[in-house]
Amino acid sequence: MESLEYQVIHMDWSEQILKVARMDLLKDICRGTPVNTTLNSSLFNYASHYLNSTLFYNCNSPSTPQPDRFSCPASGDGYFAFKVDPLSKLRKLCNFSVFVPFIPILEGSKSANISRDTVRDILKNGFEITWIANTSLCENCTKSGGRCGYNWTRQEFSCFCRDKAYPTTCPAPSGMYARVTVAN
Structure with missing residues (x-):
């Protein structure tokens, strides 16, 4: 879809729902394609219970710890941000960002650092879309x-x-x- 490959995790034929995950982010979020997750709106809609998140890459991080920071070997610090404000400081600190919807699975307080594996685990659970047919x-x-x-x-x-x-x-x-x- 829209130049990205997805893994189909589950299909519900009666409700016309697909649960999918981006293939490029399943193995390593640091090697993901810097392309936003977008759907062809004439074929698919996002299901109602997903959350917006943004992966920020190649960031000039402040010296103080920031929530949901992870590290990529080649591009330095990155952030996994939930519900990002368009005027967010992260947009100014980081060279590029990628929109990725997800289904919330982890509860609890945010830590100063989050591992790449944790972010990958969140994203590999995918998100649901409905197909229009x-x-x-x-x-x-x-x-x-x-x-x-x-x-x-x-x-x-x-x-x-x-x-x-x-x-x-x-x-x-x-x-x-x-x-x-x-x-x-």
Whole structure:
């Protein structure tokens, strides 16, 4: 999505919810791509229970400890900031920032320093998005005995049936209709 790869952690078909995590931040937040997490709003929406966070990198840190500071070997200090004010001091101290939504999992007081592993663990739990789709094609296909799919070559919906793929639904099996004979 939008030039980034995501790991799908969970899918809820009935609610049309995906729980996803950014692949580039799963292994090491210091090697993440300096690109904000954005969604194609014609295909996805953020679920209601995520929080905004921002990763700040390559910062000129003050000498006093700051909450949620972590260290990256190549770029020095970074910060994992929750609900960042647009006029935040961090925007002035740091060379770049990355918006990343997350689902809150850790409670408690903030420490002066946070480890990269802790931030990665928070982010690897992902965040939920809802997909925007008309599911009537899929429902009709399933009712006809097929499986929903997508034909990447033709760029269109396909209903995969026992014999082949069809544009909408599987045909009724032969023998389903009684033969009517007319007597003279």
